[in-house]
Amino acid sequence: MATSEIVNFNDPHPPTIKGIEAFKHVEKDIKTGIIKSRHHWDKHEPKMWSRADGLSDHDLVHFDLEKDLVEIRSAPVSYGTIILGKLRLPAVNDEEGEGFVHVRVHDPPNRGTEDVTFHSLFTNEGDHDADGHPHSWKAVQTRDTPLEFFNE
Template identity: 35%
Template sequence: MGVAHKPKEASIKAFGEIEHELKQKLVHLRRDHDKHEPQSFAAARQLSDEQLSSFSADDFVLVRVATTAYGLVLFGKLRIPALASGGDSKTPAYVHFRAFSAGPDQPALFHSFQTADLEDAQGNKTFHSIFTADDSLVWFNA
């Protein structure tokens, strides 16, 4: 997987191809997690669906690309503007997404959002889907 960098033209084009689906899937993911793991979106609890999905290509701040046998995998860091305003690098205000393309001339397809689970010293797990600016953009499958 390549190093993290600001999105270039090809990544911005791929983002544009999946932007509408990203918005729909993020709202759906939050609603689904609110039923079983409400802490996953606790940082965005106060936001409406419209505020949560109010991002645009200008909020696509970081990308990593991996070449695989079956095509290109794009990992993106996307700022949620309603959370980011006035925050610092430790403020949860980003989602990480994964997309796929069979090649440079093929359309991008949304794959998933990253949801991380954390385990405390007692073995209790908590989940989060909203990340900070300092959280690394890493490979994820879910």
């Protein structure tokens, strides 16, 4: 299993054609994942997706990968490549600015993009109190939130 200690990501950069193709292959799964995550967290901790309050599911996931995938990073692992992407959600633009989700996909070796799979979304349970319980939640990131390894 990959951990931040053993995975060596390249520097954040604009997406390459190959990166866009990988994300396009799993676009439907990304959209489904965003909606599922939002519904899940709305039942347990509505603050997680609070920046998307008032948006329909359709509006939330209405993005164009060629325009809205703004940054990627990748790293080789023994079972292929992990690709992280910073994806703009055009419908989210509030006092914090534009909204982004961080997406993780996996590209197994030797088959092109046909076997790329959606892995997860970054949901930050932020700061913790003295007892170790989170007291901030954020699934929609800002432009300045670094695109770093996550294993959700």
